[in-house]
Each structure stands twice: as structure tokens, then as C-alpha cells.
Amino acid sequence: MVFVFASILLMTLDQRQQHLDSLRSALSVVVFPIQWLVDLPAASQDWFQETLSSRRTLQEENARLRTEQLILKAELQKLEALEAENLRLRELLDSSFKVRERVLIAEIMAVDLDPYRHQILLNKGRYADLYTGQPLVDANGVMGQVIQAGPFSATAMLITDPAHAVPVQVNRNGLRSIALGTGSLTSLSLPYLPNNADIESGDLLITSGLGGRFPPGYPVAEVQSVIRDPGESFAQVFARPLAELNRSREVLLVWSQGEAGMDPAATEPAADEPAGESTP
Numbered sequence: 001m002v003f004v005f006a007s008i009l010l011m012t013l014d015q016r017q018q019h020l021d022s023l024r025s026a027l028s029v030v031v032f033p034i035q036w037l038v039d040l041p042a043a044s045q046d047w048f049q050e051t052l053s054s055r056r057t058l059q060e061e062n063a064r065l066r067t068e069q070l071i072l073k074a075e076l077q078k079l080e081a082l083e084a085e086n087l088r089l090r091e092l093l094d095s096s097f098k099v100r101e102r103v104l105i106a107e108i109m110a111v112d113l114d115p116y117r118h119q120i121l122l123n124k125g126r127y128a129d130l131y132t133g134q135p136l137v138d139a140n141g142v143m144g145q146v147i148q149a150g151p152f153s154a155t156a157m158l159i160t161d162p163a164h165a166v167p168v169q170v171n172r173n174g175l176r177s178i179a180l181g182t183g184s185l186t187s188l189s190l191p192y193l194p195n196n197a198d199i200e201s202g203d204l205l206i207t208s209g210l211g212g213r214f215p216p217g218y219p220v221a222e223v224q225s226v227i228r229d230p231g232e233s234f235a236q237v238f239a240r241p242l243a244e245l246n247r248s249r250e251v252l253l254v255w256s257q258g259e260a261g262m263d264p265a266a267t268e269p270a271a272d273e274p275a276g277e278s279t280p
Contacts, residue, residue, distance in 0.1 A: 089250065091139030102255035104128060106136075108248065109153065116183060118144075118158035118245070124253065125152040133213050136251045141219040141242030142166065142207060143251055158245050159220065160185050167211050168220050171204040177237075179205060179220055185245045188221050190237040195228045197235060205239055215254065 089105070104124060112119040124130055126149050134146040136156055144158040157164050164181040168190075175198055179188045193199060203223040209216030221239035228235045 104130075104253045104255075106154075106251050106253055108251065116162065118161040118164075118181065118183075118185065119147070120144075120156050120158065120251075122146075122154045122156055122251065122253075123152075125150045125154050127151055129255075130154050130253060135214045135218070135254050137218060137254060138243045138248045138251055140244060141221070142214065143243045143245060143248065145213065146253075156251075158185075159241060159243075160188065160245060166214055166220060167208045168205040169208040170199055170223075171206050173198055175199055176208055176210070177205075179239065182238075186240055187224075188239045188241060190223075190239060191234065193235050193237050194233065195230070195235050199223060199235075199237060200226055 106122040106124040106128075108120050109123050110121040112121075122130075122136075130146055130149045132146055132149055134149075136143045136145065142159060144156050144161070144164065146154050147157045148155040158181070159166055159179065160181040160183065162181050162183045166179050167176065168179045169176045175193075177190045177193055177199075179190055182189050190199075190205075201223050204219060205221045205223065207214040207216055207218040207220055219242050221241045223237060223239045225238050226235055227237075
């Protein structure tokens with residue numbers, strides 16, 4: 001009874017006059033370390049589990065992001081390749097509008113690895129009306145001509161092949177010459193031009209149309225160097241082909257006005273003409 005009465009008396013005094021606040025504050029300060037020690041094992045366990053969980057989550061998220069990055073990089077490479085192909089096709093399409101003849105886009109299937117022969121294999125043949133001697137161009141200039149046409153594929157010789165020649169003229173003044181292949185993809189030779197010929201570096205060479213093989217007006221090359229030796233009768237003239245001979249993946253096959261309506265069989269070479277030799 002005594003303790004009950006004392007408890008009631010203390011609660012009444014604490015409720016009415018707040019005499020025990022200071023005692024309660026002192027007791028809370030004394031008890032806090034004990035409470036912290038009692039709660040330490042559980043708090044440590046929670047912190048450890050949360051840390052492990054966060055680390056595992058970060059590792060999984062990092063691995064996922066790395067995988068997504070690789071996938072996105074691969075897709076980006078495909079998009080870049082598609083963008084480049086789209087650009088090439090657009091350039092070829094623009095070129096087809098410029099030439100104003102019947103044209104057909106063909107893909108390069110193979111390239112002759114012989115350093116002394118510059119030939120390519122196309123995925124179009126006689127069933128697409130290709131014929132021997134047909135010129136091919138890219139978005140920048142003349143590439144060469146078909147030298148053998150099969151039913152579904154054709155072999156073409158590039159203008160840099162040592163056996164190839166194309167009649168050209170200087171766009172500035174109409175001076176005519178022959179552009180011969182040198183065996184280098186970056187050089188053509190113009191022989192038999194006298195030292196006093198009106199030709200200089202930077203001149204644009206276009207097809208002259210002579211011989212009937214290449215339609216006139218197609219860009220062929222740009223004159224790179226003109227060497228005039230007083231002791232020689234002719235100047236040494238070299239030009240750089242404008243077509244991207246070693247980078248093009250698609251070519252534009254051109255039908256001239258005369259050939260567009262003709263039977264391809266009528267354009268085959270005569271029996272006494274060598275199959276591998278091109279006629280400018």
C-alpha cells in the first residue's frame with residue numbers, strides 16, 4: 001500500500017507541478033548508452049545486410065548497363081553502316097538524274113586481287129540487259145567498262161587497268177587525248193601531248209564521246225602534274241581519277257542513247273576481238 005500511495009503521489013505532483021522533469025532527463029542520459037548497446041547487434045545486422053544488398057544491386061545494375069552499352073554500340077555501328085550506304089545510294093541516284101540516260105545500279109561482288117589487273121565482278125548480267133563495253137560510273141566519275149557479261153553477273157575493267165584506255169578532252173578548252181591506265185588506282189597517263197599543249201594542273205578531263213563507247217561529258221579525272229622537258233617531244237601528263245575506285249560498293253551502269261534501245265546481243269564483240277581487251 002505504501003508503494004501504491006507513493007506512486008500516486010509522485011504522479012500527481014509530476015502532472016501538476018512538473019517536479020520530476022529534471023530527474024527524468026538525468027535518467028535518460030544515464031540509460032541511453034545502455035539502450036544503444038542493447039540495440040547495437042540488431043542495428044549492425046541491418047546495416048550489414050543493407051550494405052551487401054546495395055553492393056549486389058549496384059553490381060547487377062552495372063553489369064546490365066554494360067550489356068546495354070555493348071548492344072547500343074553494335075546497333076550504332078549498324079546505323080552508321082546503313083547511313084553510309086544510304087548516302088552512297090543517294091549520291092548514285094543524284095548521279096543518275098544528272099546523266100539523263102537509262103541507268104541501273106549494280107553491286108560489286110568481288111575484286112580481282114591481281115595487282116596487274118584492275119577488274120571487278122558485278123551482280124548484274126545479260127538478263128539485266130548488260131552488254132560488253134557498257135560504261136559504269138559512280139557518283140563522282142567514270143569507273144570503267146564491262147568486258148564480259150554473263151547471264152547473271154558481269155566482269156568490268158577499271159579505267160586504271162594497264163589495258164584500259166578512254167578518250168577524253170580537257171573541259172576548259174576541248175583539247176582531246178587518251179587516258180591510259182597505269183596500274184595505280186590513283187593515276188592515269190595522257191601520252192603523246194606536245195610540250196606546247198594547253199593543259200595544266202587542275203584541268204578537268206571528261207569523256208569526249210569518240211569511239212562511241214563512252215557517252216560524252218562524263219567526268220573522268222583531274223590533271224595532277226604536267227612535266228615539260230625541252231629535250232623530249234611530248235610532255236608527261238598524269239591525272240587522278242575522280243571515281244572512288246577502291247571504295248565504291250555500288251556502281252551505276254549507263255546505257256547511251258544508241259544502246260538503250262538495242263538488243264544486248266548485238267553489242268557483243270566480234271569473234272576476232274580478244275575478250276579481255278577493251279576498246280576505247
